Amino acid sequence: MNPSITLEQLTVALPKVELHLHLEGAIPLETLFQLVQKKGDPSIESIDDLQRKLTYTDFDHFIDTWIWKNAFITEEKDFEWITYDVLQSLAHHHVRYVEAFYSPSDYFGEGISTQKITEYVIKGKERAYRDYGIRCELIMDIVRGNSLDMCMQQVEDVEPYLGKGVIGIGLGGREQKYPADIYVPVYRKADRAGFRLTAHAGEAAGPESIWAAIKKLGCERIGHGVRAHEDPELVAFLSKTRLPLELCVISNVRTGVCPSLADHPIKQYFERGLLVTVSSDDPTMFNTTISREYEVLAENLGFSIEDLKRISFNSITASFLSERDKESLRSRFEREWNEVQDRFLTEH
Numbered sequence: 455m456n457p458s459i460t461l462e463q464l465t466v467a468l469p470k471v472e473l474h475l476h477l478e479g480a481i482p483l484e485t486l487f488q489l490v491q492k493k494g495d496p497s498i499e500s501i502d503d504l505q506r507k508l509t510y511t512d513f514d515h516f517i518d519t520w521i522w523k524n525a526f527i528t529e530e531k532d533f534e535w536i537t538y539d540v541l542q543s544l545a546h547h548h549v550r551y552v553e554a555f556y557s558p559s560d561y562f563g564e565g566i567s568t569q570k571i572t573e574y575v576i577k578g579k580e581r582a583y584r585d586y587g588i589r590c591e592l593i594m595d596i597v598r599g600n601s602l603d604m605c606m607q608q609v610e611d612v613e614p615y616l617g618k619g620v621i622g623i624g625l626g627g628r629e630q631k632y633p634a635d636i637y638v639p640v641y642r643k644a645d646r647a648g649f650r651l652t653a654h655a656g657e658a659a660g661p662e663s664i665w666a667a668i669k670k671l672g673c674e675r676i677g678h679g680v681r682a683h684e685d686p687e688l689v690a691f692l693s694k695t696r697l698p699l700e701l702c703v704i705s706n707v708r709t710g711v712c713p714s715l716a717d718h719p720i721k722q723y724f725e726r727g728l729l730v731t732v733s734s735d736d737p738t739m740f741n742t743t744i745s746r747e748y749e750v751l752a753e754n755l756g757f758s759i760e761d762l763k764r765i766s767f768n769s770i771t772a773s774f775l776s777e778r779d780k781e782s783l784r785s786r787f788e789r790e791w792n793e794v795q796d797r798f799l800t801e802h
């Protein structure tokens with residue numbers, strides 16, 4: 455008989471899907487430290503210095519630190535290294551499938567192109583699949599604040615990779631300052647080309663931003679959507695349509711969007727029948743992991759082990775995989791869950 459395991463070990467061992475993860479925010483700390491050392495920064499002499507740098511007073515401070523970190527990614531080929539290391543670390547957490555964001559425009563200043571970054575990210579993910587069996591599809595993030603022309607061009611540049619590693623388009627950046635309306639033509643173009651659509655909304659801005667992502671951009675999923683509860687009509691709409699939310703609980707506490715874990719509305723959404731999923735967003739930037747996200751649900755937010763299972767299966771349903779791939783992932787998860795759960799339940 456297998457030995458019993460703790461909640462922490464259970465959440466690492468159970469099979470998971472990540473639907474909201476930024477490759478550049480998930481670079482393992484050791485890899486990021488090597489990147490910083492390559493270029494040099496007098497304020498960062500150790501991994502501890504780096505860890506200290508990654509704490510934020512508010513959402514804008516987080517975005518500023520994000521931009522600081524980007525300066526250390528200087529070559530297109532860095533993206534292969536980053537992607538491989540991120541997926542290796544997720545594979546250690548038993549993540550079987552990832553839909554990962556990457557934001558090429560954050561690096562344009564260095565004379566780097568969307569096409570080249572995409573090619574290196576694809577190389578990294580293919581190598582990780584060969585070594586660890588972890589599957590990853592890419593979502594290119596358009597950044598709020600960039601010109602419409604630049605965003606339109608990016609969609610055109612990434613189109614040759616659609617279905618060959620890239621699956622969708624997302625929208626990130628400063629949500630309060632740049633509303634979704636500006637990007638309607640970008641989403642129309644992406645939709646016509648066959649990209650799947652999501653956008654960060656209802657994180658730094660309120661429910662009107664979520665409505666705009668759904669109604670104006672035609673999003674099939676919402677990145678975060680944590681502030682939906684401010685509009686009961688929106689909650690009713692999300693419950694009825696089962697339009698998925700990519701919730702990232704620890705991220706919301708670290709950026710100050712939620713004052714504390716106890717204030718997070720995820721349990722309320724789950725009980726109201728919304729299609730709730732859980733992801734880690736920027737695990738290195740927020741000192742979290744996907745396993746830890748599941749752990750806090752059980753430890754701090756009143757979720758049972760059966761609820762965690764539903765959430766992990768929700769992520770399969772909410773993914774952009776084909777129905778056939780979803781079915782095969784569900785059968786695999788069912789098998790793996792039974793095995794892991796038995797070991798946990800022998801002790802608890």
Ligand SMILES: [Zn+2]
Nearest residue numbers: 476654677735
């Ligand atoms: Zn995000």
